Amino acid sequence: MLRETRHEKLLRLLREEGVLPVVEIARRLEVSEATARRDVSDLSGAGRLRRVYGGAIAREPVERPFAEEEVDDLPAKEAVAAGAAQLIRNGETVLLDIGTTTLQLARLLHGRKITVVTSSLAVYEELRADDEVSLVLLGGEVRRNYRSLVGQLTRAALREIYADRVFLGTSGVLADGRVLDTTEVEVPVKRAMLGSARQAVLLATPRKFPGTGSARVCQAEDIDMLITGQATDPATLATFREADVEVVQV
Amino acid sequence: MLRETRHEKLLRLLREEGVLPVVEIARRLEVSEATARRDVSDLSGAGRLRRVYGGAIAREPVERPFAEEEVDDLPAKEAVAAGAAQLIRNGETVLLDIGTTTLQLARLLHGRKITVVTSSLAVYEELRADDEVSLVLLGGEVRRNYRSLVGQLTRAALREIYADRVFLGTSGVLADGRVLDTTEVEVPVKRAMLGSARQAVLLATPRKFPGTGSARVCQAEDIDMLITGQATDPATLATFREADVEVVQV
DNA sequence: TCACACTCGCGCAAAGTCGCTCAGTCGCGC
């Protein structure tokens, strides 16, 4: 592996975990402890992380997508969520992915006579007090940073579910139609969601083009509808239209 | 554990508790008293806490987030829960049923290095802020008044799980050893739990003999251990002993 | 005041971690 990408991977791990002992870093990067130490030392010298005896601590704030206090780019997300909410008819079962955009969508679903299935603990907390909405949680390991459920149990639960629509969030969409995510563990869950609904709707604000992300979730062909804003890169939208995706710009 | 993170954890504990004796700090941090003293001394030197003879006092304001909800017969439930907590070893996976007694048990599991699998949303809320405990939620429909997950999805999740012990609550136990519950929808989940653990432990305060309940969950033979109080009806206990159940009276 | 139990800080030995050196491996250009 090229050193640079391993450095990036280490930083990503740290953003996800906050703190990691050197032994754990070595294990996760599949290198010797000596090398892990060298990497940590390099990045510490570059000021990208904080070195402590026995391990490393993230210098950049730990990724907390639901820092709740403020959602980045909120108006755009609300607009996309509103577009998505319009699609949903009474009596439907909808599958909601994790993320801030789908959380905005959940906020718009209060009082609707629908069934919401989700792996997002944030969505659960938003809707748990609402008697009208029937709420189903997928099982799985609790990921505290992301307030989500992941793992083998989540995928097993998805095999038992078939929803009318799934609303997927994303961290970035490339011009060739690839849909990305920043955290690898979420990818299998997102893929399983795609297979558990009649219609797949991707929610992506203009800033998500190209956005960020290192793991590929799926491509344009796997999506049925894309809901985005007016400012979204036209070339990418053309790619999606060619793949028979219905593009809605709110 | 890394020293820095242990320092943070100590400060968090202090914010939660206000005051803590050194012995208690050592126990909760799982280090020797000598080390706990050193940590307290470090942080006191840095002005992060106030040192007093025998312990430490938070300098930052104490968090008191939740008012404890009223639990009926609380002391008895706490005693039974304490007996159950003693059984659990580090590294174990435990399956927790819904109910107030198992919730008391969850309260005693803070800071333990274990995996807790549960269908109880109350247990999830109790443990979600605790980084030490690895938490797994079974999926299912959200039942708001019982703060639980039930249904086909919950049973499907249980088929994927095998725990070291399951801790079951109950609404009533009859003299012939039948274990009851008041709500029928929970029964299939409880039965599935019995099949998903090496050892089945029933938690039942003396008032649960005979208690209430119309639905039969299981019988004495299906249980491996019964944890109850001193005042429990001896005839019923005899039934359980005859069925090879280990009876613990706390 | 005094005895007693508890707590404190220090020295020590064991365990764990660090950074360094060194030899081996790999890719690359000549």
Add this chain to the structure above:
DNA sequence: GCGCGACTGAGCGACTTTGCGCGAGTGTGA
């Protein structure tokens, strides 16, 4: 093919942290 530089993993001595024992210090109740 062959040397070169970059990178890796193992070994080693130095350093840091940890738990325990000990003597001194501190709070409590008779």
